[in-house]
Amino acid sequence: MDHQCDKSAFPRVTTMILEVHADEVWNIAWSHNGEYLASASKDKTAIIWRIGSESEPSMRECAPELILRDHPYSVGCVAWSRDDAILLTSADHLIKMWDARSGICLRTLDAHSETVSALTWLPDGSGFISGGLDRKIILWDAEGKQRDSWGITAMRVTDLAVSPDFSRLVSVGMDYVAPTPPAHEFEHGHGRDTSPPISGSGNGASIANVPRSPENWMIIYDLASKQMESSIRLDGELTSIKISDDSRYALFNRSPDEIHLWDLAAGQLVRKLTGQRQEHNVIRSCFGGIDGNFIVSGSEDGNVYVWHRDSGSLLEVLSGHGEGSVNSVAWNPRNERMFASCSDDNTIRIWEVPPTDAFELSSGRADYSQLEPSGKGKGKVNQQWDGA
Template identity: 40%
Template sequence: MPMRLEPVAAPEPTGSNNNISGQKNGTTNGRTGVLNDSSNDSDYYGSSKLETTRLIIQALHEMGYQSAASALEMESDCSIDSQAVTAFKDSILAGKWIESERLLGSLDLKPGSNIMSLKFLIRQQMFLELLEQRDLVAALTVLRGDLSVLNYDTRQLHFLSSLMMCTSAEDLRAQAGWTGVDGDSRAELLRELQKSISPAVMIPEHRLATLLDQAKSYQVQKCIYHNTNAAVSLYTDHVCDPSQFPSKTTHILTEHTGEVWFVAFSNDGTKLASASKDYTVIIWDVPSFEKICTLTTHTDAVTALAWSPDDTILIACGFDRTVKLWDVQDRQCLHTEEFVHAVTSCAWMPSGREYLTGCMDIERPITLWSIRGNIIHQWTQFRVLDIALTPDSSKLVVICDDAKIRIFNTQDYKLIAAIKLDAAPTSVSISRDSKYAIVNLSAKEIQLWDIQKIQLIRKCVGLQQDKYIIRSCFGGLSDNFIVSGSEDASIYVWRKDDASLIEILSGHTQSVNSVAWNPKDKHMFASASDDSTIRIWTSESD
């Protein structure tokens, strides 16, 4: 039977952290394992020369340049780990648990770290390895004599006890979600322990790579017109050329005879659909923007459109109090649903077999339909101005005429949140990552909401909106932009990250009602206006 692991009397963390003092020569403080020296460290352009050297040595080791790392350690008289840290790492990876606990007590911990939780992790690993070896007597001894005496995490202790019933090593690994000795469980344990050890003692894994990634992310965030998936180089500061932003009109579509109220690109980006006050829907080819067909059986203005996930069916709804499902290929109406009041919005469920409608009928403001026309579910007691389904299909976001945003869970149809706004909303759009919603308000602003945290993030201001419905959208490679029409005939573009206004585009002569970004072309969007035209916007280089 293996020797029983006796509890180790290790000092509790004091809340202090012996940081590297920034010296060239790194000697070791015996208790903490922190590299210290009495000499002053020369600055490396504002950073600690010692810290920079240690990070480079670590990176060289990680990249496989062992000789270069050793040479730098020798020349700089500096190492990434003290002797105590090296011994601690080796003891964990070798499964020397008594030695591991003894060395843990000599390392400086982060303020607030719980030494008992770290001991629990080490002893838990010992217990699991004994179970994997099918040494049940020794495992039970560790469970009762070493884990229980810590009086820590009773719930986890009960779970570990249940693992004694596993019938094989394979069963144990499956039940515990644990990779075993032959897996990376010891390395994972070391990574978990390191979270509580001072970073001055044990540099976090891949620290230089993390800092470089943060530097690139910072440059991307500061790039006003960022809209590229090209790799960001470390050699130069990253700046996207403003000419790459779609600010040039390349096509003006004039087939509609009335105000154009809605535009939507197909999911594959090869078609554009437009809805008008002239009672028609027009489908256009992309990129030629030649008219493919005109759908003409509506008897009043068409207000909203939605492409099915496979782009074979187009939903159109509007003031004629109907919802029509159009076969895009055959240009035939497949199905019509009639309503008592105007239908304001529509959306597809990701299966393509169900869709949603929103209307001004308080008795059935939102209906979930099967494609065959059967009602699956209805929400009641409010009037709907617009609806949007998150791309992950988990939430339905609804804009209501009582100046509220309502968010529903699509799994059980229950209300998640009801948010009271300080002005009348007109439209809602969801980001592709399903995290954010933008809501146009008649108070001449667009609000960006985090719909996971149910939190207002920021406001975009500058546009003109008072009495008309304006539909905005996210745009760009990673939804970096918020784009909206305006009653002053302009198009406004803001950066999502800070709501700074970066473009005001002119060309239309009347209110711009709707904008839509091509999901397959980060350099193209469309705008629809009361001047009866649609404009296609691309970058200068296209």
């Protein structure tokens, strides 16, 4: 089987729908052993789901193992430690460290002053890095103590990632534009306009106090020295960054409707992928498949989009989620035939490759009409396959 481009190798059928969250689900992350899935929601909870290990999807069960409720705000990020013992969550400016087995909150970190938009563990498990809209990038040890910092950077960080080979930190975001104080503050000497002057609006009315639009950047740092290797200015807000397992490629979402594949070694854009929408919300994408040859992304139209990495071909548009955005997708690190997606419809979907006798291929497309989930339940759905 040519797993690099054959649609039949892609997990494109929903086998389970997870329904416990009471509001939009914003982010998901698999444990490194592939047995658990963490989800972050607008309902101020994070859930650790146990994913059944049965070989037949029709027999697989999922259940909420732990519901982590002690968040004062909506939960935006989740990140597993390398040994899966600790789960990090972020809620506004706070970071919480949880014992992933007991559900006990080990520590709450409040070094950020604005929303924490990114959490990622170091490849060796010795600590983790956080990034926020306060322009801070902080390095923590595995106990939650600050080890180092990039200080106040020039960019409001929307996401960041560390390359698996431990060489680079890649961050995306927008530069900081200081708010312009009202005119009366200038008159009384309480403020200073730091934005560049704007001559006029064209109709004679002054717009000198209108701030400029922020510019969007991808910045690559040498991880050991913390020195900037390169910075690339890009049009459109950047909302997600993933690095391939071989540390060569960076994948980021760019509004309103593109995903960019960047060659980190060559320092150049490889290709643009189009089709999905992301005009208003944070949408996340990922690599997937045996060799990372699939690229998967959510979209504001409620669908999941699938491309072939090396050709850029759009392979599938997967429907099933309800109204609203599909916010994040995550590929199971131990099962190349499974990924998950989460949505504004309050649910998480598990997608798998169907049994070969459960569908027919016609001109490269599958007949999904008889593969709908047989029912919905709180925390688990058993998929009954025809012919299984």
